[in-house]
Amino acid sequence: MILSTIASHSSLQILLGAKKEGFKTRLYVSPKRRLFYSSLPVVDELLVTDDMSAILSDDGIVVPHGSFVAYLGLEAIENAKAKFFxxxxxLKWETTFELQDRALDRAGIPRVGVVEPEDVKPDELYFVRIEGPRGGSGHFIARGSELEERLSTVDDPYRVERFIPGVYIYVHFFYSPVLERLELIGVDERVLIADGNARWPVKPLPYTIAGNRAVVLRESLLPQLYDYGKAFVEAMRELEPPGVIGPFALHFAYDGSFRAIGIASRIDGGSNADHWYSELYWGERLSMGRRIARELKLAEDEDRLEEVVT
Amino acid sequence: MILSTIASHSSLQILLGAKKEGFKTRLYVSPKRRLFYSSLPVVDELLVTDDMSAILSDDGIVVPHGSFVAYLGLEAIENAKAKFFxxxxxLKWETTFELQDRALDRAGIPRVGVVEPEDVKPDELYFVRIEGPRGGSGHFIARGSELEERLSTVDDPYRVERFIPGVYIYVHFFYSPVLERLELIGVDERVLIADGNARWPVKPLPYTIAGNRAVVLRESLLPQLYDYGKAFVEAMRELEPPGVIGPFALHFAYDGSFRAIGIASRIDGGSNADHWYSELYWGERLSMGRRIARELKLAEDEDRLEEVVT
Amino acid sequence: MILSTIASHSSLQILLGAKKEGFKTRLYVSPKRRLFYSSLPVVDELLVTDDMSAILSDDGIVVPHGSFVAYLGLEAIENAKAKFFxxxxxLKWETTFELQDRALDRAGIPRVGVVEPEDVKPDELYFVRIEGPRGGSGHFIARGSELEERLSTVDDPYRVERFIPGVYIYVHFFYSPVLERLELIGVDERVLIADGNARWPVKPLPYTIAGNRAVVLRESLLPQLYDYGKAFVEAMRELEPPGVIGPFALHFAYDGSFRAIGIASRIDGGSNADHWYSELYWGERLSMGRRIARELKLAEDEDRLEEVVT
Known part of the structure; x- marks a missing residue:
């Protein structure tokens, strides 16, 4: 069996995980990224192409990640002939505020407050969030008094949220239909260009993501996050049957309590950061990419592939 | 042999480490945390109870961590029938400024300066530290001119320290009576709610700990820290015979030199962050939790359990 | 075969890596650091001495790191009888602005802008960088209006750079002559004393490095960095034949695009932070120290030692 993906986002861990679980790998890569990916022994078949839509008719099992919707479009993916893990x-549930809120609300997970224009106060801080997964690009914080002017130049759909001063953590889950088990695989925080202000505040900087670091949370915070993950899985089972299969992430602001700021309805790039919680379930360290491959192997061994592939 | 602990603080690494070293595990968990802990294969026996004091008469070996004193009280622990690693x-040595200072002073480890009220200067910054391990909750920095007003609302025992602008690092040690060896297992930094100011300073935020990240120190800083660890072990041998058995941590501010700001007289939550220094001693990665289990196994094999259990 | 190094900088990973690859290890350590290093089973032979130049006539293979030039001097190293990995x-290419710039320019890697005195503007921010690897010590940021006064007290060679507000990342490469392959082994960010301002800005603090943390970059940023690494290897092959053998690092500011701020022409201390990218090449985690030992083993097995040793 061959696992196929696109060279971007979290393909490195997907490829490595696939090889470790004994699969062949196929990678679609654009010409300008060829040099790096072609140096990696974890790639069995390298397809160099500017047209990523070739993967839509791949004859292996396609493992989607956070670049798929941007590269291919939701409709093309939903209608593709290829089999998807x-x-x-x-996949669409992270792409609009409306879907995201519906999922979180159904799961009963508290969300960051959304502010209507008439409720903006001049001296308070607000966070302007652009719709859809964008790697943080375009988001900004601003005082109420600056909002109108700043928003006048925003072209994409956005919303104004209460700004929560505190830490922002991204929790990576895997739901296994084969084992009927939810696993909390890891936690990361984003490394933003704006973190350049940590050493000395210079000016407000872009919230664009540069990378990720693993964090361990206080253990006393994990049970609640796990309960949220479980509630999310149950909500999605109703909202989008058969529900979540495999990886997803919940994104939170934490200032003493958790408020969701978003979701990832696929493997989240933050799981690229190496974390050890998977050992609690498996006795060995599995990246999210390897966890996906492990699920496929388990399903294949039990002749239940159709439960994890659509 | 069964290792028992309470579901909190660092129990995940204790459980995982115990399983990896071949022990059975027993976990006391409160009902509201049941869902998460019951999903983990590393738990052999799950005791769901609101009364954690049940562990005081456990018939296995109890591995204490940073929540034990808060849950059970020092006296109950000291008088418990159960065997403790x-x-x-x-355990009490971290609970008061007086004991902590006595230990650090005996070891000759420099401490952060404590400021008497008459020496407070209006324009200088001070750090107000609340006594005992509290996960950072309640601490704050303030200018001298604000101190009196801010302190008027503090109900817990506290002290005023010189504020050291720099990085704060937490060094995790394990003293092995079986091998008569001190091991430097890892280093972390705390992730605080106050780190929310890194991207843009908003207002002073709580020093409450949200989590931890592993750091590696410049290697040239390690020998001095190891010497401090060694001196601490020797001091405690005199102050509280037979002295330290197993894990402890020293907490430092670093601005070019180290000043101790506290200790953990048990496994420190910061050792939840995955670190590689243990490989220097063992050729494989041992978490602090696994290191504890390894010590019990070594002691058991040599029939020296009574040297590591009280 | 025995691998020898000096107890500092990145010797821990060099020693551990050597042992894991089956070599004997010899360590030159100053008396005041003896206690720590003598506790480590990865050291086979410990030579306690105040005179590090003893290593210049070592009869094993010497693995240099970032403290060698400071301890021994470039000339002594170039003329030493000992064999160096x-x-x-x-090694000299990181020691002056001139060499560094020549290497980066030949490779076509964009550099941070250098500012001539006549172009300084009073209200802009500048970064004053002291020449040579110094662990960040002495660097500072300042407004143009403060520059003249601040620079009047700087005794070492320096230059004034445009300040790039953003994140700073350090990319660790290994070039293998045996496999004719460039490997991207990991990425770190520095932990500076100045990071003490993250929680609340107090005053500009020293840029002195206290440690390092691993980061994973957005995967979409890696191909370009790999291309830079490849170009650097090719440039050095012309500039200093036979070119790079083994580890080096490229240091970047990132504010949406990369600008090089420096290089390490040997194993970089930031590779002390544990990173997983090496698994992409080797299926198992290799530290840079172990990667060096692996190269020596490969070379020895193929009787090609003279290609990796000078």
């Missing part, structure tokens, strides 16, 4: 109809 | 009389 | 004439 996971519930391909789940 | 480590020197249970050492 | 890597191209010992490459």
């Amino acid at each position: 996971g519930n391909r109809r789940f | 480590g020197n249970r009389r050492f | 890597g191209n010992r004439r490459f």
